Amino acid sequence: MKKGMTKVSVLYANGEGKTFDMDYYCNKHLAIVGNLLGDALKGATVEQGLNSDAPFAAMGNMYFESPEAFEQAFGPHAEEIMGDLPNFTNIEPKIQVSKVLV
Amino acid sequence: MKKGMTKVSVLYANGEGKTFDMDYYCNKHLAIVGNLLGDALKGATVEQGLNSDAPFAAMGNMYFESPEAFEQAFGPHAEEIMGDLPNFTNIEPKIQVSKVLV
Numbered sequence: 509m510k511k512g513m514t515k516v517s518v519l520y521a522n523g524e525g526k527t528f529d530m531d532y533y534c535n536k537h538l539a540i541v542g543n544l545l546g547d548a549l550k551g552a553t554v555e556q557g558l559n560s561d562a563p564f565a566a567m568g569n570m571y572f573e574s575p576e577a578f579e580q581a582f583g584p585h586a587e588e589i590m591g592d593l594p595n596f597t598n599i600e601p602k603i604q605v606s607k608v609l610v
Numbered sequence: 611m612k613k614g615m616t617k618v619s620v621l622y623a624n625g626e627g628k629t630f631d632m633d634y635y636c637n638k639h640l641a642i643v644g645n646l647l648g649d650a651l652k653g654a655t656v657e658q659g660l661n662s663d664a665p666f667a668a669m670g671n672m673y674f675e676s677p678e679a680f681e682q683a684f685g686p687h688a689e690e691i692m693g694d695l696p697n698f699t700n701i702e703p704k705i706q707v708s709k710v711l712v
Contacts, residue, residue, distance in 0.1 A: 606664070610636055
């Protein structure tokens with residue numbers, strides 16, 4: 509994604525008793541999010557933690573033109589999107605809103 | 611970066627008394643890392659935390675063909691690269707090695 513964009517990272521921390529269904533996440537949750545956010549969502553990536561002490565089981569990243577574009581697209585659907593989380597994980601994710609510098 | 615690649619994220623957590631010189635990081639540290647890792651490094655991105663409660667002040671991401679390609683490129687230069695950290699931050703970063711799934 510290009511310089512200057514807004515990246516929203518959803519970070520699922522590893523921990524004892526934590527579960528994460530990567531198949532559901534990639535194949536169902538992402539489609540739900542994509543449909544709800546529409547054209548405001550400029551791209552998305554998913555990464556799975558590999559190292560045994562990886563801080564995060566999974567990281568999902570969404571790209572928007574600006575923080576405002578994210579808020580406008582996400583706000584009205586926040587409840588529905590967050591309501592899907594128990595279908596694939598018991599982890600409460602950390603949300604990071606970043607500016608892409610490089 | 612494309613599906614299947616290895617992404618190494620270097621995550622600099624925010625916190626009281628933590629400092630991070632983004633100018634040095636983008637303009638000097640990245641060049642040092644790029645020169646040392648050479649062709650094994652397939653791409654790099656930098657993101658700066660925007661939300662006031664952003665977990666991370668900065669996230670640096672490097673892409674490699676495989677976890678082995680990362681280890682082979684990084685290992686011999688780990689000391690020199692990590693030795694540059696005090697020049698721009700007092701944060702001890704978390705390292706996440708991930709597989710790009712989407």
